[in-house]
Amino acid sequence: MTKATRTRRTPEERRAQLLDLGVQMLAERPLAELSMEELAGAAGISKALVFHYFGSKAEFQVAVASAAADEFFAVTEPDPTLDLDGQLDQSMRAFVRYVSDHREGYLMLVRGVSGGDGALGGLFTHTRDRFVRRIVDKLGPVDVGAPLLHLAVRGWVAFAEEVTVGWADDPTTSEDELLALLRDSLTQIVALALGVPAGSLLT
Amino acid sequence: MTKATRTRRTPEERRAQLLDLGVQMLAERPLAELSMEELAGAAGISKALVFHYFGSKAEFQVAVASAAADEFFAVTEPDPTLDLDGQLDQSMRAFVRYVSDHREGYLMLVRGVSGGDGALGGLFTHTRDRFVRRIVDKLGPVDVGAPLLHLAVRGWVAFAEEVTVGWADDPTTSEDELLALLRDSLTQIVALALGVPAGSLLT
Structure with missing residues (x-):
């Protein structure tokens, strides 16, 4: 050497x-x-x-937390050359792997700081907002002004975080089963928020 | 007087x-x-x-947070004289009203303390566990050992908290629409976790 x-x-x-x-x-x-x-x-x-x-x-x-949030957002960026189903699958896989690999730092981002002081609490809210906007933007020709939509997607992000952290702690099912739950729950929740059949989304 | x-x-x-x-x-x-x-x-x-x-x-x-968690759990206790649909509806309505009426304290419970020091962080986990167990116990004749079930219900509790807090901040829809989203999303998520049709649950 x-x-x-x-x-x-x-x-x-x-x-x-x-x-x-x-x-x-x-x-x-x-x-x-x-x-x-x-x-x-x-x-x-x-x-x-x-x-x-x-x-x-x-x-x-604050600077490290902000850099970690940017990294997390970047590695979960959907590949625009894929179709929407493919983007969802690839982005969620990256999400699950990042959370599994960065459990401590991730928990800090989603939990430790969320009720904390100004700068870190604001970073948490901002990061969650970016995920919500990314998902809503990807949904394509839906009524993005539907009052329940942003609320429901925001709730789904909390769902995905909780489920993924729990799975990373104790992976009793395969990664594919976890991904199927995440993907299908998003479809169902968005469909409920929009009042449309789930089958009409992401196709 | x-x-x-x-x-x-x-x-x-x-x-x-x-x-x-x-x-x-x-x-x-x-x-x-x-x-x-x-x-x-x-x-x-x-x-x-x-x-x-x-x-x-x-x-x-810690004592106040613990008393608040007990109160929150007690006021959302389902009335066992109702059928399962009725229990779900009444318990969720109590959940939404309690969160709306106790926004600051509630946020403390679900956010501020969750990454905090030992006693408060433990209380947060314990409270969420109690909600998960209550829901799973109510589900009746389902496979309560299904590996994804507890994970999915725990995720749904996070979903319900996020959506309800967001709604309380900015109630752009009616309480009934919010309750429908909460109720239907639970049914859908449990069905996905169990791999059964949603229509086979809560009937």
Whole structure:
């Protein structure tokens, strides 16, 4: 093995590197347990320099949570070259795998911070809103103004989170069975909210 | 009006009175904002005496949250003299009204504490478990060992909480439309989890 070349990083690169490391750490522990010392050690810089980039541990936590939310949203982005059924299937599979692989950090996003202080609580709401909008946008030629639709899709996102976290804790069924439950429940719930037969959606 | 007679209360009565007052305060503000001073004032006793009964603000918060969870569970208890459809309807109506009337305290129960410290986080999980068990017990002659059933019902409870809180914030549809969505989504989700037609349930 050759020794890695030490490169001088720009401030932007350094900040991005620290955020990446923080997001990786979230896979194994809740946000509140991220250690600035450990982060500095992993990055090979001083703790003082970490504080230089983020000001405080609280600011670092918000930045990491925000980066984790962006990553989560990006990896679950539906592939627009697939048909709608295919997009739903692929996006949900990515959702289930991400939650399984990042259980601690994910729980932080969906639970720990949701009733928490301003910045993290707002991030939680914003992230859930993005998922709701993505799903509603994908539904295609439905009445997106139907009063129950946004409410029902928002509820379904909570359903999907709870079911997936529970399954990741104790996977008593196959991933395919879980995915079928997620997919079919979305179809049924959207159909109920719109007052149309479930068979008329996603076809 | 006659002046209320001052009665000397037993320690148990005093403790119960303070908990009642705490639960009432939860209707208007989150748990973290319960004030021991205000509580003492409302009960007409000294702050020192409040601390005598509960030890610390943290212990008082756990006791109030626990009492609120018990109250919430009790008011949503299905009336066993009704048929199953009737029980579902009446219990869900009580659920929706309680959440609407106790929005702040309810959010505390389902969100604020869920990722929080040990005692409150455990209370949240325990309360959700009680709802799941009640629903599964009511389902009657279904395969209660079906691996997806508990997971799906637990997810539905999260769905119902999210939808009801969202509706209470911005009631764009009637209570009856909300109740229909809750009832029909439960039937559909249970049917999906059991792999049976929805029409075969709750009849």
